[in-house]
Amino acid sequence: MALLQISEPGKSTDPHQHRFAAGIDLGTTNSLVASVRSGSADTLPDEQGRHLLPSVVRYTADGAPEVGQAAKLQAAHDPLNTIISVKRFMGRGVDDILTLGSMLPYEFIASESGMPLINTASGPRSPVQVSADILLELKRRTESTLGGDLSGVVITVPAYFDEAQRQATKDAGTLAGLKVLRLINEPTAAAVAYGLDRKADGVIAVYDLGGGTFDISILRLNQGVFEVLATAGDTALGGDDLDREIARWIMQQAGIGNAVDHALQRRLLDAACAAKEQLSEADEVELGVALDDGSQWHGSLSRQQMNELLEPLVRKTLAPCRRCLRDAGLRAGDITEVVMVGGSTRVPRVRSAVAEFFGREPLAEIDPDKVVAIGAAVQADMLVGNKPDEEMLLLDVIPLSLGIETMGGLTEKIVPRNTTIPVARAQEFTTFKDGQTAIALHVVQGERELVDDCRSLARFELRDIPPMTAGAARIRVTFQVDADGLLSVTALEQTSGAQAHIEVKPSYGLSDHEIESMLRASMESAGEDLQARRLREQQVEADRVLEALQSALQQDGDRLLDSQERAAIDAAAQALREVRDATDHQAIRRAVERVEAASAPYVERRMNASIQRAMAGHGVDEFK
Amino acid sequence: MAISLTPAAANHVKSFLEQRGSGVALRLGVRTSGCSGMAYVLEFADVIEDTDVVFENLGVKVVIDPKSLVYLDGTELDYGKEGLNEGFKFNNPNVKDACGCGESFNV
Secondary structure (H helix, E strand, C coil), rough: CCCCCCCCCCCCCCCCCCEEEEEEEEECCCEEEEEEECEEEEECCCCCCCCEEEEEEECCCCCCCCCCHHHHHHCCCCCCCCCECCCHCCCCHHHHHHHHCCCCCEEEEEEECCCCEEEECCEECCCHHHHHHHHHHHHHHHHHHCCCCCCEEEEEEEECCEEEHHHHHHHHHHCCCCEEEEEEEEEHHHHHHHCCHHHEEEEEEEEEECCCCEEEEEEEEECCEEEEEEEEECCCCCCCHHHHHHHHHHHHHHHCCCCCHHHHHHHHHHHHHHHHHCCCCCEEEEEHHHHHCCCCCEEEEHHHHHHHHHHHHHHHHHHHHHHHHHHHCCCCCHHHHEECEEEEEEHHHHHHHHHHHHHCCCCCCCCCHHHHHHHHHHHHHHHEEEEEEECCCCCEEEECCCCECCCEEEEEEECCCEECCEEEEEECCCCCCCCCEEEEEEEECCCEEHHHHHHEEEEEEEEECCCCCCCCCCCEEEEEEEECCCCECCCCCCCCCEEEEEEEECCCCHHHHHHHHHHHHHHHHHHHHHHHHHHHHHHHHHHHHHHHHHHHHHHHHHHCCCCHHHHCCCHHHHHHHHHHHHHHHHHHHHHHHHHHHHCCCHHHHHHHHHHHHHHHHCCHHHHH | CCCCCCCHHHHHHHHHHHCCCCCCCEEEEEEEECCCEEEEEEEEEECCCCEEEEEEEEEEEEEECCHHHHCCCCEEEEEEECEEEEEEEEECCCEEEEECCEEEEEE
């Protein structure tokens, strides 16, 4: 008979109607899947008992792709068809990827949408497809473990992932046939695994030292809402570096020179890694490495010695911690909890250094390799409805402001950064020219005042606006960000009902460094930005006045003005045109005022003429 | 009238209750639904109702409402593995026929 799990009180499901849910940690090097069974969340192993699935996919000319360990073993033999670290390409354009480094062995080709494709033996594959193959493998494992189809999953993403990278991740889930209930930030998932979301508030530091990368995030929890205050890190620092440091020590001790072949290097690193892992428990370990001349080197390493070897690397992680605190505007004493993530945080010296830095013992009881997947599983279980209703739903915030470009290349922010999601915000815009029938909308993300300094996300056009005088059309632009942080923008002309809509699709993305530097730049250049905004606003005003004047003069300038008046207006307009392209916003404003003064009698005459036109043929009684 | 647990089932229930951090017992029951009549209920119990019948088995408290007990009397709760899947199994002597997977049954 079927195998059953214990449900929460009153939450038993009908037969064959089980709400199976899973949390997926889709990592750069390894991926994991976790699920809540009989009330407790844990990661799910494969048939060989392995929990970690290497995030590696190998494509062959015939047959299904190999995923995981099998693919990883082939990486050295078949580098062009074995895709590793695909997460780094998610939501990126070809140009972005080329700047990631020339070390990549893959052949990239650009697709029509700007999404990069990798040429493999089974044809071109996009990063989304490669990720989908990893997810498919996890889906298969999960469904055979739970004994039924998955109702939904939660996938984790780094806190610094932007819209495009999130959309790409969600698309990969959909492509793998998964119902993606939500994407949540990795540090948020780790905090959820420790149940920190059930507390009222707090400031949480999540220290994530993985195999190859280091991330530090500071979250603020306020009434069940996690807000990412700051993130920092080092994309080239992790457990592999710790191993290399110990391997170098072995080489010194064994008197091996720097010229070691690949095989010996591998043996040294394996011995180093094993020693590092054992020293998390033991105070001293015996080491043995087979050397190339057939002899065997033996030695011993104490935890104290290892701590000294690793000290410089451990120190190196504290600099981003300091930066992150500064960006968040906090001191170490403000942190109420510290959460450890990533296998390298098992090293006792890493834990003690973090404890010293933040002045409190970090939370480390949950396996740091699994903690993110476990938090995601807890969320997924709640989202499919296996938890009592009173338990709160987790909310998240958008990392960078979203807005559109207005005249003069200025950014109009519609959804400010750190707004909790899901959210919908609308703002009204209008036309700039008489008879304008279309409007181009440019969706941007960032904190700066000028569009050129923000990230362009999408462009679309609203057409079929009925011709009206400038400023008469009412165009409502609605920004909607769903619970995953994915954006859709709608523009609606209210009188005619003309409508246009766009969803932000992955084409380009931002790296954590870029987001960090964008945030910093917005603070450093606040004054500069203000000047630039004033200038652009005056330029736009100048254009508007000149445009309106020109169109009026064409209509009735000859009829209502004598030549002297006309000359005065033309002279003021010419003066305005001259200062418009300079950088003095006050000069532009004065020139605008002079044009308005010179044309005031003309405006009055036009007004009277139009009133007379409107009243002609009507009796006085009608106007009472 | 009795309900029993195998040692494997008892150990798992104990550890799940411990990890949950709350709950006083394991609730068994049946309800009418499903493709073949009745379906099993297997839940954590946070309260024991006055009408509940309570069994104590290998250190695990099992509660069951008297109506369900009629259909479950003599049942042994087991814990087993099938491939990657693992979970609880009802060995219920009252079952006359069940749907293919055994999730719902008739007495």
